[in-house]
Amino acid sequence: MPSIPELQAGDTVLVTDGPFVQLTGPVLAIDRERNRVQLVVQVFGDDTRIDVPLDAVEKVSDA
Template identity: 45%
Template sequence: MAETAKWYVVHTYSGYENTVMATIEKTVETRQLQDIIQQVSIPMETVTEVTEKGPKTYDRKVFPGYVLVKMVMTDDAWYIIKNVRGVTGFVTSGSTKPTPLTEDEVIQLGVEKREIVVGYKVGDTVRITDGPLTSFSGIVEELDVEKNRVRVTVSMFGRETPVDLELDQVELSTD
């Protein structure tokens, strides 16, 4: 059943996000529903504000009034979430059925972290494995694991051309 779990967006009263998350987590624990409702998250970002007294760092909700829930959409799961105090409903795309987030949306929101192990470093020769430059080789100029980006200099038409790619679009060259 775990394969069909998807992320859904739950709308809450503003300021009730933490209460809703805690209530859902407690309900899941007491009713042993970990296989149906797998994870609850409130997207947060760290903000540094410069004031007269110096810099102040705090966490801020990215989407106030919303909680993300990874769950298998069943009638029971829907009923449990919908009846939590502070929940006004699921986000839908015009129908009455809740709409799950796409894989791209989940990645952009940073809800699920994909760990990519990079087998190359700056200065290494790599081969491009995906995209329009597949099978081209180049030298790694910059590597930004946090942003999932790598800059590779490729020789095309006798000129050195920098190309920005995702980390998993290149691999260490074996030649």
């Protein structure tokens, strides 16, 4: 079973699966009961709020 990333609001994540794959954005909220995460990504130059499965994102390191 893949590990669920330890995320917090404000973390920047990369979407790794689904229609928004390869988009990055800051986490707005995490719903651990539903295993979903809300984030804001740029779509056609506009900020767009999306809701994706928690296992479809990975934290982008600030290194």
